[in-house]
Amino acid sequence: MTSPQRITVVGGGIVGITTALEFQRRGYQVSLLDPKQPGRETSYGNTGVLSDGSVVISNNPGLRKRLPKLILKKSNALNYSLWFVIKRLPWVTRFLSYCTDQHLDHSSWALRALQAHSLQLHLGLISDSGADSLLRKTGWLKVFRSDTSYQAYGMELKVFEKTGVGHTKYSEEELRQLEPALNPIFRHGVLLHNACSVSSPAALCDAYLSIFIEAGGQVILGAAKKIQKSATWEVQLTDGELISSDAVVLAAGPWSAEIAKGLGYKIPMAWERAQPCKEPFMMSTRDMS
Numbered sequence: 001m002t003s004p005q006r007i008t009v010v011g012g013g014i015v016g017i018t019t020a021l022e023f024q025r026r027g028y029q030v031s032l033l034d035p036k037q038p039g040r041e042t043s044y045g046n047t048g049v050l051s052d053g054s055v056v057i058s059n060n061p062g063l064r065k066r067l068p069k070l071i072l073k074k075s076n077a078l079n080y081s082l083w084f085v086i087k088r089l090p091w092v093t094r095f096l097s098y099c100t101d102q103h104l105d106h107s108s109w110a111l112r113a114l115q116a117h118s119l120q121l122h123l124g125l126i127s128d129s130g131a132d133s134l135l136r137k138t139g140w141l142k143v144f145r146s147d148t149s150y151q152a153y154g155m156e157l158k159v160f161e162k163t164g165v166g167h168t169k170y171s172e173e174e175l176r177q178l179e180p181a182l183n184p185i186f187r188h189g190v191l192l193h194n195a196c197s198v199s200s201p202a203a204l205c206d207a208y209l210s211i212f213i214e215a216g217g218q219v220i221l222g223a224a225k226k227i228q229k230s231a232t233w234e235v236q237l238t239d240g241e242l243i244s245s246d247a248v249v250l251a252a253g254p255w256s257a258e259i260a261k262g263l264g265y266k267i268p269m270a271w272e273r274a275q276p277c278k279e280p281f282m283m284s285t286r287d288m289s
């Protein structure tokens with residue numbers, strides 16, 4: 001009998017944990033590497049929405065129109081450090097060059113396929129890991145105070161219709177009947193039917209991690225410094241230790257680009273809402289007022 005293939009997953013956020021679980025289920029012997037307890041970075045403090053309808057990317061055609069207001073910080077949707085932007089001008093220019101109808105179309109279909117699949121996988125994992133009490137199957141109600149903000153949302157609605165994101169539109173009166181406790185200041189609402197949320201993203205990571213460990217998965221506390229290929233794949237840790245395996249998955253979230261550099265990859269990666277290094281970047285909220 002041949003021994004199972006060994007895989008090292010670098011990074012224990014929700015992406016690394018679920019990747020580790022999937023490989024384990026396919027019969028691999030998996031080690032999950034993280035400098036701290038898995039699920040304690042971005043995957044710890046997010047909003048916990050599990051959506052199949054977050055299909056419109058930030059750099060969409062509407063961003064061009066909104067750009068002057070955003071640059072002048074005349075909206076609460078964007079905050080940024082000018083120095084950070086200047087230092088990364090080629091990246092920012094490239095980001096904005098994708099604000100086209102063609103890219104919106106391409107990316108929304110890709111995101112829709114990914115999210116419809118990922119939502120179903122999460123629901124299965126939530127059930128397998130006994131984390132049902134964290135799950136809230138409420139849908140996702142987006143509300144709009146003015147006709148103008150609702151009209152601006154029209155692009156998103158068109159994409160929903162095209163890609164089949166289940167939703168219902170509500171008038172002011174219908175909203176009042178649907179959510180009587182809501183302050184009656186909203187003129188329009190859109191409910192995304194399939195979206196769910198979890199009350200604690202960190203607890204979800206813990207639940208997934210516990211079934212990974214119960215099934216024999218190994219968690220290694222350590223930080224990858226370099227990934228290299230010799231006879232096998234090797235992950236060199238910052239303390240000098242080497243971990244060998246047949247394959248490596250790099251899932252270190254915003255830290256991945258830095259680690260991938262050593263393998264010759266130049267990944268054009270940036271972060272929305274804070275970043276792992278020292279400087280402040282963008283703080284963004286959705287402005288639907």
Ligand SMILES: Cc1cc2nc3c(=O)[nH]c(=O)nc-3n(C[C@H](O)[C@H](O)[C@H](O)COP(=O)(O)OP(=O)(O)OC[C@H]3O[C@@H](n4cnc5c(N)ncnc54)[C@H](O)[C@@H]3O)c2cc1C
Nearest residue numbers: 011013014015041042043046047048049223224252253255
């Ligand atoms: C405010 C906010 C709200 C959000 N809300 C939602 C939401 O509602 N729904 C949604 O789907 N998404 C949401 N997101 C996005 C979501 O949180 C991220 O997409 C997701 O957590 C990314 O997971 P990850 O595993 O890629 O990264 P992370 O969770 O950041 O995991 C990366 C891991 O890599 C580890 N690591 C770092 N360096 C090394 C190294 N050298 N060696 C080994 N490991 C290393 C880190 O310790 C960390 O544990 C939100 C994000 C933010 C910031």
